[in-house]
Amino acid sequence: xxxxxxxxxxxxxxxxxxxxxxxxxxxxxxxxxxxxxxxxxxxxxxxxxxxxxxxxxxxxxxxxxxxxxxxxxxxxxxxxxxxxxxxxxxxxxxxxxxxxxxxxxxxxxxxxxxxxxxxxxxxxxxxxxxxxxxxxxxxxxxxxxxxxxxxxxxxxxxxxxxxxxxxxxxxxxxxxxxxxxxxxxxxxxxxxxxxxxxxxxxxxxxxxxxxxxxxxxxxxxxxxxxxxxxxxxxxxxxxxxxxxxxxxxxxxxxxxxxxxxxxxxxxxxxxxxxxxxxxxxxxxxxxxxxxxxxxxxxxxxxxxxxxxxxxxxxxxxxxxxxxxxxxxxxxxxxxxxxxxxxxxxxxxxxxxxxxxxxxxxxxxxxxxxxxxxxxxxxxxxxxxxxxxxxxxxxxxxxxxxxxxxxxxxxxxxxxxxxxxxxxxxxxxxxxxxxxxxx
Numbered sequence: 329x330x331x332x333x334x335x336x337x338x339x340x341x342x343x344x345x346x347x348x349x350x351x352x353x354x355x356x357x358x359x360x361x362x363x364x365x366x367x368x369x370x371x372x373x374x375x376x377x378x379x380x381x382x383x384x385x386x387x388x389x390x391x392x393x394x395x396x397x398x399x400x401x402x403x404x405x406x407x408x409x410x411x412x413x414x415x416x417x418x419x420x421x422x423x424x425x426x427x428x429x430x431x432x433x434x435x436x437x438x439x440x441x442x443x444x445x446x447x448x449x450x451x452x453x454x455x456x457x458x459x460x461x462x463x464x465x466x467x468x469x470x471x472x473x474x475x476x477x478x479x480x481x482x483x484x485x486x487x488x489x490x491x492x493x494x495x496x497x498x499x500x501x502x503x504x505x506x507x508x509x510x511x512x513x514x515x516x517x518x519x520x521x522x523x524x525x526x527x528x529x530x531x532x533x534x535x536x537x538x539x540x541x542x543x544x545x546x547x548x549x550x551x552x553x554x555x556x557x558x559x560x561x562x563x564x565x566x567x568x569x570x571x572x573x574x575x576x577x578x579x580x581x582x583x584x585x586x587x588x589x590x591x592x593x594x595x596x597x598x599x600x601x602x603x604x605x606x607x608x609x610x611x612x613x614x615x616x617x618x619x620x621x622x623x624x625x626x627x628x629x630x631x632x633x634x635x636x637x638x639x640x641x642x643x644x645x646x647x648x649x650x651x652x653x654x655x656x657x658x659x660x661x662x663x664x665x666x667x668x669x670x671x672x673x674x675x676x677x678x679x680x681x682x683x684x685x686x687x688x689x690x691x692x693x694x695x696x697x698x699x700x701x702x703x704x705x706x707x708x709x710x711x712x713x714x715x716x717x718x719x720x721x722x723x724x725x726x727x728x729x730x731x732x733x734x735x736x737x738x739x740x741x742x743x744x745x746x747x748x749x750x751x752x753x754x755x756x757x758x759x760x761x762x763x764x765x766x
Contacts, residue, residue, distance in 0.1 A: 332393065332415060333371035339383050344421070346372045358401060359416065361725050364409035364760070369396075372416040378438075378496065378504060378535040381422065385533060386502020388415055394756050397529040399440055399468030403475045406721045407528050408733045411760040419470050422535060425449055434493060436538040439470025455541045458485035462645045470534040476526030479645070480576035480599075480637075483686045485542065489525040494538035497524060497531075500752040508538065523747065529758045530766055531751040545575070545601035549611045550633045553598075554591030555623040561665040562621050563596055564685055568661070570617075572610050575601040577685035578640070581668045581692075584680035588639045591624050594668060596685075597640065599633075644682055644691050653694040653704060653723040657681075659716035661688040670710050674703060688716065701730040708735050734763045 330347065337345040348356070348368050359369065375381035388395050393414045398404045400420050422440035429435070430453050437446060443457070444465045450456050459478040461467045467477070473495070476488045485491065494508030507520035524531060553563055564579060580588075580595035590597075600610040611627055618625040628636050645654075659667050664683040671681045671692055678699070683690030694703065708718035712735075720733045741764045748755070748766045760766070 330370070332391075335391075336371065336373050336384060336387070336415070339387055340373060340375055340380050344374045344376060344380075346374070355401075358404065362405045362410060363396065363413045364411045364725070364729070365413065367412070369413050369416050372418055374418050374421045376421045378422065378498070381417070381419065381533055381535055382498045382502045382504050384417060384502075385498045385500065388417075389501045389754065389756060392754060392756060394759055396758050396761075397474075397533040399471035399474075400442065400466045402463040402467045403471050403477060406475055407719075408761045408765065409725055409728055410758045413758075417533060419533065419535070420468065422470075423468075426536060428453070430455070433541050433543075434538055435541050436494070436536065437469055438536050439473075439534045440468050443467045443469060443472060450541055451544070454544050456544050457539060458491065458542045459488065460641070462641075469537055469539075473525055473534055473537055474527060474529050479641070479691075480578050480684060482689070483577050483684055484573070484575040484601075487525075487687075489522050491539050492521050492525060492537060493540055495521050495524055495534060496536035498533040498535055500532065500754065500757050504535065505532070528762050530748060530762045531757065533757075547604040547607045548575075548599065548601045548629070548633060549607045550597065550599045550628040550636060551611050551614045551618070552590045552626050552628070552636075553596040553614070553618040553623040554585055555593045555621070557594050557665055557669055559621040559623050560594040560596050563618055563623060564665065565662075566617055567596070567598065567614070568685065570613075572613060573600070573602070574598045574610075574685075576637075579664050579668060579683045579685060579690075580640075581679070581681040582672050583675075583677055584640075584643060584682060587643055587680060588636070590626060590636075594665065596623075597636075598685075599637070640682070643680060644693060651699070651724060653699050653727060654721045655692050655694075655704065655707070655718050656721050657683070657690050657692055657707075657711050657716060657718045659683065659688045659690075659711050659714040661685060663714040663716075664688055664690070667711065667714060667716075671707065674706055691721075692718075699727075701727065705731060712737065736763045 333345050333347045373384050375384055394412050395415050396410050396413045397417045419440040422438040424438045426436040458481050460481045461472045461477040478488055496506045576599040578597045585595040600607045615625045679694045681692035711718045
């Protein structure tokens with residue numbers, strides 16, 4: 329295994345290769361939780377330029393080495409267990425800002441730039457990237473695109489693929505390819521960018537991305553409504569059918585409501601961001617709507633508002649105990665309240681969940697250290713009966729081996745396999761990590 333590291337060190341530099349024996353024990357355990365193999369990988373390689381990344385990929389391809397590409401590792405353990413990985417390739421050192429076209433509202437960065445660092449670059453110009461990923465301080469842009477990771481902000485701005493304008497990636501054979509452009513009007517290669525968004529590194533290694541950015545809002549305010557399921561369902565329907573334009577709108581399970589201390593029963597958490605007068609008007613209208621339905625309401629602003637949303641992120645998305653099981657779900661928005669009620673019923677207070685009002689997408693987390701695969705499968709069946717799905721994002725490796733992590737029931741599996749064959753004919757990129765063991 330040391331021979332692999334030695335060969336790769338000749339391509340990049342000895343400082344850019346970390347042998348398995350030199351990786352600290354905590355990170356070794358984190359990596360083991362992402363792979364299905366009794367044999368540890370040889371090393372982690374840190375290319376510092378797209379050319380080095382391409383050279384590493386080409387050399388690995390010529391030797392048929394299986395590769396797992398990742399950024400900083402915040403989502404390394406998401407999805408299926410990659411099989412028989414020999415080399416890990418981190419894009420963390422591909423972290424340059426390529427171009428920020430302030431007037432065009434676009435930014436181009438290398439895949440390893442951290443989300444928080446990019447936001448810090450954009451803020452002085454009064455702009456921001458309208459995504460809210462897991463672990464924003466350490467998540468990389470490439471990892472966010474590869475896992476399609478965004479949360480509540482999709483209510484106003486859409487998902488990752490809606491903000492992606494261009495992409496540069498390295499194919500399995502080491503060739504560099506591009507799609508899209510650096511201007512909002514350019515839609516060439518759109519389908520290719522959609523393929524890479526949420527592909528979990530199975531089609532190629534993302535090297536560079538161009539994204540649209542937005543002006544920072546001048547004012548912000550949040551309203552929480554809590555109470556009975558029936559009243560929350562009515563409030564959610566009224567919100568969807570109203571002229572109100574929330575930036576974020578999430579339904580919260582009763583256990584999550586209690587955990588973050590905003591009341592009792594189910595919850596609806598809604599954020600408005602716009603001009604000050606608009607925020608005041610919209611928050612007042614939502615509070616009045618809640619009062620008419622007998623719901624308890626609280627309005628948050630400034631530091632209290634920021635703390636509230638941070639609490640939600642911390643509870644639902646921060647690194648969890650080793651035995652926790654975190655799942656991504658999707659249901660029809662009209663069935664979201666019924667889904668959270670079912671979660672409360674089967675989990676008996678050991679799970680929390682949130683579902684975005686506009687999309688029906690959400691996250692649930694089972695905290696019980698003895699959570700059974702059957703409990704998760706029952707939740708999956710409920711979601712599927714509601715026209716949706718449940719996929720296990722993060723769980724102990726032993727738990728993932730008990731069930732199909734993705735639970736895909738669509739009719740596109742054959743097409744996905746043909747696409748994988750075209751992009752990665754030797755099946756060396758994150759094998760079996762994606763849907764259908766792709």
